Amino acid sequence: xxxxxxxxxxxxxxxxxxxxxxxxxxxxxxxxxxxxxxxxxxxxxxxxxxxxxxxxxxxxxxxxxxxxxxxxxxxxxxxxxxxxxxxxxxxxxxxxxxxxxxxxxxxxxxxxxxxxxxxxxxxxxxxxxxxxxxxxxxxxxxxxxxxxxxxxxxxxxxxxxxxxxxxxxxxxxxxxxxxxxxxxxxxxxxxxxxxxxxxxxxxxxxxxxxxxxxxxxxxxxxxxxxxxxxxxxxxxxxxxxxxxxxxx
Amino acid sequence: xxxxxxxxxxxxxxxxxxxxxxxxxxxxxxxxxxxxxxxxxxxxxxxxxxxxxxxxxxxxxxxxxxxxxxxxxxxxxxxxxxxxxxxxxxxxxxxxxxxxxxxxxxxxxxxxxxxxxxxxxxxxxxxxxxxxxxxxxxxxxxxxxxxxxxxxxxxxxxxxxxxxxxxxxxxxxxxxxxxxxxxxxxxxxxxxxxxxxxxxxxxxxxxxxxxxxxxxxxxxxxxxxxxxxxxxxxxxxxxxxxxxxxxxxxxxxxxxxxxxxxxxxxxxxxxxxxxxxxxxxxxxxxxxxxxxxxxxxxxxxxxxxxxxxxxxxxxxxxxxxxxxxxxxxxxxxxxxxxxxxxxxxxxxxxxxxxxxxxxxxxxxxxxxxxxxxxxxx
Numbered sequence: 001x002x003x004x005x006x007x008x009x010x011x012x013x014x015x016x017x018x019x020x021x022x023x024x025x026x027x028x029x030x031x032x033x034x035x036x037x038x039x040x041x042x043x044x045x046x047x048x049x050x051x052x053x054x055x056x057x058x059x060x061x062x063x064x065x066x067x068x069x070x071x072x073x074x075x076x077x078x079x080x081x082x083x084x085x086x087x088x089x090x091x092x093x094x095x096x097x098x099x100x101x102x103x104x105x106x107x108x109x110x111x112x113x114x115x116x117x118x119x120x121x122x123x124x125x126x127x128x129x130x131x132x133x134x135x136x137x138x139x140x141x142x143x144x145x146x147x148x149x150x151x152x153x154x155x156x157x158x159x160x161x162x163x164x165x166x167x168x169x170x171x172x173x174x175x176x177x178x179x180x181x182x183x184x185x186x187x188x189x190x191x192x193x194x195x196x197x198x199x200x201x202x203x204x205x206x207x208x209x210x211x212x213x214x215x216x217x218x219x220x221x222x223x224x225x226x227x228x229x230x231x232x233x234x235x236x237x238x239x240x241x242x243x244x245x246x247x248x
Numbered sequence: 249x250x251x252x253x254x255x256x257x258x259x260x261x262x263x264x265x266x267x268x269x270x271x272x273x274x275x276x277x278x279x280x281x282x283x284x285x286x287x288x289x290x291x292x293x294x295x296x297x298x299x300x301x302x303x304x305x306x307x308x309x310x311x312x313x314x315x316x317x318x319x320x321x322x323x324x325x326x327x328x329x330x331x332x333x334x335x336x337x338x339x340x341x342x343x344x345x346x347x348x349x350x351x352x353x354x355x356x357x358x359x360x361x362x363x364x365x366x367x368x369x370x371x372x373x374x375x376x377x378x379x380x381x382x383x384x385x386x387x388x389x390x391x392x393x394x395x396x397x398x399x400x401x402x403x404x405x406x407x408x409x410x411x412x413x414x415x416x417x418x419x420x421x422x423x424x425x426x427x428x429x430x431x432x433x434x435x436x437x438x439x440x441x442x443x444x445x446x447x448x449x450x451x452x453x454x455x456x457x458x459x460x461x462x463x464x465x466x467x468x469x470x471x472x473x474x475x476x477x478x479x480x481x482x483x484x485x486x487x488x489x490x491x492x493x494x495x496x497x498x499x500x501x502x503x504x505x506x507x508x509x510x511x512x513x514x515x516x517x518x519x520x521x522x523x524x525x526x527x528x529x530x531x532x533x534x535x536x537x538x539x540x541x542x543x544x545x546x547x548x549x550x551x552x553x554x555x556x557x558x559x560x561x562x563x564x565x566x567x568x569x570x571x572x573x574x575x576x577x578x579x580x581x582x583x584x585x586x587x588x589x590x591x592x593x594x595x596x597x598x599x600x601x602x603x604x605x606x607x608x609x610x611x612x613x614x615x616x617x618x619x620x621x622x623x624x625x
Contacts, residue, residue: 058624087462091458091463092460093460094458095264103256104260107252107255107259
């Protein structure tokens with residue numbers, strides 16, 4: 001089901017139930033190609049379940065959707081091959097060096113060995129980890145590991161990059177660098193789908209969807225969401241909007 | 249199945265192994281220790297039964313009897329005691345296994361052609377050992393009886409007669425009846441189970457505990473590729489263990505394989521595949537290294553020791569347990585090893601066991617894939 005339109009991700013009435021519990025209740029949204037898309041919600045709001053369904057990890061109960069042109073029910077392997085996924089835990093192999101981690105991802109993404117040398121130097125360059133390529137990953141500072149995880153998720157030049165709370169536990173300066181880099185990627189045409197707890201970060205997104213108890217409670221640009229959620233408050237920011245929307 | 253993806257997993261797993269060298273120590277120390285321990289210590293042969301003598305008779309004839317007993321390879325007289333009380337004391341302390349009490353007037357009774365009983369006391373706290381000792385002493389006394397019978401007949405003026413029945417016994421396959429000859433093959437089966445299954449029972453659980461399972465789930469790799477990639481390094485490590493065990497058996501104990509070496513390697517590889525897929529299944533089902541570590545000896549080591557016909561004969565077990573032994577992979581492998589090591593059998597005899605091991609590995613692999621798929625792989 002190769003989609004022809006301009007949407008990188010498209011879901012309609014997507015639902016996930018675990019027994020009687022409805023984790024995601026018929027959500028509908030779409031993400032345009034090359035856009036930085038924020039997906040916000042409190043813990044347990046169905047945010048992680050949604051991202052896992054989009055990444056081909058979890059099969060939805062009902063609904064329909066495509067990611068990178070592939071059907072989320074029938075083509076999870078094709079989806080995994082065309083997206084990059086980086087989760088909050090920076091789950092790299094810590095007893096492997098950055099170089100060995102990179103080689104692992106190159107193999108798993110089935111990148112042709114003729115491209116390996118070029119991709120390795122590209123990622124080491126981009127993540128500025130060339131000097132520590134043979135140190136053990138666990139010895140590196142958290143911010144560096146985060147860069148490495150991001151680099152690994154990009155090795156196969158994916159169309160879409162999923163970032164699940166990519167910056168938790170990272171200092172503000174590193175976060176700043178991180179977002180500069182994300183914007184750079186988006187300008188190259190890569191679609192960015194990001195979840196975060198930091199509302200100042202959500203400001204970087206072009207469009208945002210907020211989810212609470214499995215249902216979408218707001219959608220639009222950051223400014224639209226603020227004016228919808230807090231019409232009466234002067235100088236309201238995303239934080240206020242988030243708290244208002246999550247209370248209900 | 250994509251070889252590049254499998255190779256990536258294998259390479260990564262290999263790095264884990266060399267970085268966490270404790271598991272490598274385990275992989276190579278276990279076979280060395282087990283072979284030495286079992287090869288030297290676990291001997292089921294009974295020789296030199298420790299014997300004490302209480303000779304109330306004190307004649308030349310009674311002393312001759314004791315001399316002949318001592319000369320047999322099965323008995324070793326360790327003390328001559330004054331009375332039965334002392335003999336009981338020795339048995340109580342465990343200083344001896346057998347006491348032979350020759351009553352007063354024993355010689356005179358024989359000469360008068362009367363019954364001449366001897367008292368034999370055996371320490372039954374190790375029933376197997378006691379049984380064998382009782383068998384030895386019975387056989388010994390039987391021979392003595394024959395001799396007295398001949399003497400008696402001669403004295404009666406009859407000519408030397410030969411008893412008509414005589415079993416001409418020839419032991420096949422393990423001519424010297426050395427228990428070590430089947431203990432070492434058996435221990436190979438236990439080593440493969442321990443190393444192959446216990447080490448691999450940690451590797452998927454470790455991915456869950458480190459959070460890297462989430463990464464694996466998000467990557468384009470199938471459960472089958474994942475399992476094969478993980479199995480390969482452990483396959484070769486355990487195969488190296490098999491070679492070490494075979495070599496040690498040969499060098500230290502002179503146990504030489506009678507059949508084809510490659511048949512042995514093929515059998516080991518199949519059995520290894522069972523061990524590794526079992527370990528990986530434990531790992532993906534428990535998702536915890538601690539739990540896996542506690543479960544794996546229960547389902548790998550113990551059945552291989554107890555229910556495999558290795559130390560304890562399955563035929564002597566109650567029917568329910570005998571039925572259970574049919575699902576113990578070690579049973580089939582030990583059967584193959586006995587055939588290869590002692591009977592020089594070839595594949596035409598052994599193929600059913602090969603087939604069972606192959607099917608077991610296949611079933612375990614499929615279960616593994618099902619479990620991982622259910623976890624979102």
